[in-house]
Amino acid sequence: MKIAIIGTGNLGHSIAKGLIIDNAFTTLYLTKRNLESLEEFNGYTNVTITSDNIEATKTSDILIFAVQPAHFEKVLAEITPYLTEKHVLISTVTGFSIPKIEGVVGENQFVIRAMPNTAIAVGKSMTCICSNTQGAKRIKISQAIFNRLGHTLIIPESQMQAATVICASGVAFWMRLIRATTQAAIQLGFDAEEAQELSMHTCEGAASLLIQTGNHPEEEIDKVTTPKGCTIEGLNEMEHKGLSSSLIQGMVASYNKISNIKKEQI
Ligand SMILES: NC(=O)C1=CN([C@@H]2O[C@H](COP(=O)(O)OP(=O)(O)OC[C@H]3O[C@@H](n4cnc5c(N)ncnc54)[C@H](OP(=O)(O)O)[C@@H]3O)[C@@H](O)[C@H]2O)C=CC1
Ligand SMILES: O=C(O)[C@@H]1CCC=N1
Incomplete structure (x- = not known):
């Protein structure tokens, strides 16, 4: 080629x-x-x-x-x-x-x-x-x-704008999540290099679980969340602070911006 x-x-x-x-x-x-x-x-x-x-x-x-x-x-x-x-x-x-x-x-x-x-x-x-x-x-x-x-x-071409946000901009979004979890790991006592290692490989493992099993994320979450345990405590606190909501709103804002970029080109 x-x-x-x-x-x-x-x-x-x-x-x-x-x-x-x-x-x-x-x-x-x-x-x-x-x-x-x-x-x-x-x-x-x-x-x-x-x-x-x-x-x-x-x-x-x-x-x-x-x-x-x-x-x-x-x-x-x-x-x-x-x-x-x-x-x-x-x-x-x-x-x-x-x-x-x-x-x-x-x-x-x-x-x-x-x-x-x-x-x-x-x-x-x-x-x-x-x-x-x-x-x-x-x-x-x-x-x-x-x-x-x-x-x-x-x-179809009609989904290209959404694909741009989820997949292309998506790399930047996931990088921020990895950076944030790295920062948490440092606060909890790991040095910076180790913290990033833990964060990256945990991220890769989570994605690989879904890719290889075809399972829904909640099915995998159920396997991790011990009743009255630390995982559900952390997850619920993240949701109280708007984790899912802020990710969805950010992606929709990114999607809307592409429409404006298109208008600027006309
Ligand atoms: N970055 C990303 O992650 C993604 C980007 N995209 C899309 O890909 C495109 C490129 O993005 P990105 O790589 O970030 O942008 P960049 O600005 O980094 O790259 C564009 C390149 O085009 C070159 N260029 C400009 N004019 C000409 C010309 N006349 N002939 C040849 N080369 C030229 C520029 O170099 P020079 O000025 O030296 O010519 C520049 O390096 C954009 O349309 C973006 O929307 C899509 C998916 C992901
Ligand atoms: O930020 C942008 O506009 C381009 C498109 C997707 C990734 N980079």
């Missing part, structure tokens, strides 16, 4: 790392205007770093766009004259709809929207994917790429 990442910033960088670790390409082009932050990729075989989006387009079959929403239309307009029927366009750009992409590149291109997260750098991204009518013919290829870099779900 000849892949180009157009706009190798935070997310593009993570995707590049995941692709390199997985050896998932024959050639990989990484583009951005200021190339300094991409120096670490210089030594890799078959990886080209460039500011030339047109060269990257001409030499690649799969184009993964990871620029900011405000830059996307200009980048698409720049590369559109060089698109052929071989190209699969995968956009990770938040709030930029398929009709809007088709408005620049036309309806005959394979257009996929993918919403990965930065855990793609370690092969653990939850990535949601949708496509235009043409892109449906290539959605399995796109899914295969992201399956190598984590877990995927094909969804």
Whole structure:
């Protein structure tokens, strides 16, 4: 697979790392205007770093766009004259709809929207994917790429905004929970490094229990909560302080913000 990442910033960088670790390409082009932050990729075989989006387009079959929403239309307009029927366009750009992409590149291109997260750098991204009518013919290829870099779900485009919040922003939300539990562990006597170790691996274990058993979280909670014990005491105190409510409200606020980002682009 000849892949180009157009706009190798935070997310593009993570995707590049995941692709390199997985050896998932024959050639990989990484583009951005200021190339300094991409120096670490210089030594890799078959990886080209460039500011030339047109060269990257001409030499690649799969184009993964990871620029900011405000830059996307200009980048698409720049590369559109060089698109052929071989190209699969995968956009990770938040709030930029398929009709809007088709408005620049036309309806005959394979257009996929993918919403990965930065855990793609370690092969653990939850990535949601949708496509235009043409892109449906290539959605399995796109899914295969992201399956190598984590877990995927094909969804309708109407759910993409929600997927952005739960999965992409979700990494930041879970990081805060891990940081908060780390802070608690320090207050309870562990040094900072140990505290984070306890917090991260407990988080991984909890998620793995659900992934591997298919159980509902409450079923697993019931196994931990001894009557009159310390777990239910802690859980109830967290709920009195609004734990679930604040998480839900935060995610809804994040969802509403994407609608505003979309309006700002119009
Ligand atoms: N960060 C995340 O976790 C996630 C982000 N997204 C989406 O991915 C996109 C990128 O986000 P993020 O990586 O955080 O943003 P960044 O700003 O870190 O990355 C965007 C990159 O695009 C480059 N760029 C800008 N203009 C051009 C151009 N004309 N040609 C080539 N490269 C260009 C910029 O570098 P330079 O200025 O040097 O060109 C920059 O490094 C956004 O649309 C975001 O909504 C989606 C899911 C998760
Ligand atoms: O914060 C943002 O707007 C982008 C989209 C999801 C992750 N980062």
